[in-house]
Amino acid sequence: MAVYKNREAFIPHSRTDIIQLCLQDGQLSATSAEKFKNFCQILSAYYHFRFHKTQETIKDNYAPFDPNTNVQPLTQPTFDQYKEMELKVVDAFKHILERANYIPLPASVVQESVGKASLIDLKTQVDFEDFELFCCYYQGDISKKISVKKLFFWEEEKIIDVFExxxxxxxxKEEAYFSAKKVKIEELKFTPGKMYVYFYKNIPKLDIDLLFPNVATSMNWKDRLLFGIPAIGAAIPLLLKTLPNLLLLIAAILLVLNASSLVESLHVEQEKVRNVLPILVATLSLGMGLGGFAFKQYTNYKNKKIKFQKDITDTLFFKNLANNAGVFQTLIDIAEEEECKEIILVYYHLLTSPTPLNPEQLDSRIESWMEKKLGTKINFDINGPLNNLENIRGKAQRNASEADSAHQKPLLSYDNQGFCHVLPLENALAVIDDVWDNAFQYNGIALYGGSASALKFH
Structure with missing residues (x-):
């Protein structure tokens, strides 16, 4: 079984397209093709049902951590219940991402992005101590050539690494932690103790830090120079212009302090100094001039800061796919699609292969088939769908007797040589149909009778 470092397990085609591709492959007769479509339909419905349970688990346990919820619980969870609910959310989060063929991103890679710039040239800082936990997953590690606007009409082409x-x-962390840091809670851009979930597309590796709600941004050294040098250049003529009035003001202060000798050292006419009105005018002129200059520079700084915030907002707004509770729903749909596509591909190729295949040979066959048919190079995850097919068990014959029902068969089994074998379509349909029929079991005298019925999930 080949291992490709530059390939991922994600299948970038819909389940419907994969089924259609199998049907167009010419390996199934018209009758078998119809049965195969039925098999895929029931299989998809079954996995939709299974992932719905995961969705309900997340919904029930994420509520206390959802910053956007408007639902109030009847009773607040205890500390132990609170920690258990947090663990269930995180475990389910990781489970669906792995099922969706997403890859964990090490914390060290995220932390390395802080302070480095890619598309948005900003100085950033993220305090990772604010987090009780954080985890990150990605899909699609690619390089892109982009054009970056420089001065005036000049654009520079550069290659950047991007997560699709x-x-x-x-x-x-809880509110007590931020209070201990002397942080004003009402000024935070997030709610302490809550769990934030973000889903983005096409984010440069070095801009991951911009996704954090507690990121602090400021101008880098280049922007500081571009801002500071013109300010100094504009300040010098202003100071030269106000210098005579400044000298008059200093001389008047020294005269009040009976420091006549120091007044003479300034070479200022004492008659002008003793005349109060010109000094007041000079003081007012100096104050207005410096005040106006300071206000102008402050306005320029604020405008620059607003431009930076707009760059961040524009970049992230158009790349945002979902937030918080919406992320779980989106990921569950992706995971469900991936799970079904993998099982369908494995079952189809074992069904149509002229010779028995072991897992390594099956893996290579599927990868070569995908590349030949669609030009798509993937590193197929063979173990997951094999385990799923082996664990789907049911009656292999329709209308089987109670005695036969005790001998449930798996969709996939192995022989002594390690080769994989799947049930023929007719039997596979019977098994998956039996599994679907028994997804719910109602224990009681009658479904609509007077006795209570217990609902059990398999």
Whole structure:
């Protein structure tokens, strides 16, 4: 089984397209093709049902951590319940991302992005101590050539590393931690103790830090120079112009302090100094001049800061796919699609292969088939769908007797040589149909009778 470092397990085609591709492959007769479509339909419905349970688990346990919720619980969870609910959310989050063929991103890679610039040239700082936990997953590690606007009409082409999809989960520490840091809670851009989940597309590796709610941004050294040098250049003529009035003001102060000798050293006419009105005018002129200059520079700084914030907002707004509770729903749909696509591909190729295949040979066959048919190079995850097919068990014959029902068969089994074998379509349809029919079991005298019925999930 080949391992490709530059390939991912994600299948960039829809489940419907994969099924259609199998049907167009010419390996199935018209009758078998119809049965195969039915098999895929029931299989997809079954996995939709299974992932719905995961969705309900997340919904029930994420509520206390959702910063956007408007639902109030009847009773607040205890500390132990609170920690258990947090663990269930994080475990389910990681589970669906792995099922969706997303890859964990090490914390060290995220931390390395802080202070480095890619598309948005900003100085950034993220305090990772604010987090009780955070985890990050990605899909699609690619390089892109982009044009970056420099001076006037000049554009520079550069190649940057980009994550096509990136998911980030952050749990902030409680309010007591931020109060101890002397931080004003009402000024925070997030709610302490809450769990934030973000889903973005096409994010440069070095701009991951901009996704964090507690990121602090400021001008880099280049922008400081571009801002500071013109300010100094504009200040010098202003100071030269106001210098005579400044000298008059200093001389008047010294005269009040009976420091006549120091007044003479300034070479200022004492008659002008003793005349109060010109000094007041000079003082007012100096104050207005410096005040106006300071206000202008402050306005320029604020405008520059607003431009930076706009750059960040524009970049992230158009790349945002979902937030918080919406992320879980989106990821569950992706995971469900991936799970079904993998199982369908494995079952189809074992069904149509003229010779028995072991897992390594099956893996290579599927990868070569995908590249030949679609030009798509993937590193197929063979173990997941094999385990799923082996764990789907049911009656292999329709209308089987109670005695036969005790001998449930798996969709996939192995022989003594390690080769994989799947049930023929007719039997596979019976098994998946039996599994679907028994997804719910109602224990009681009658479904609509007077006795209570217990609902059990398999």
């Amino acid at each position: 999809r990136i998911v980030l989960l952050i749990k902030f």
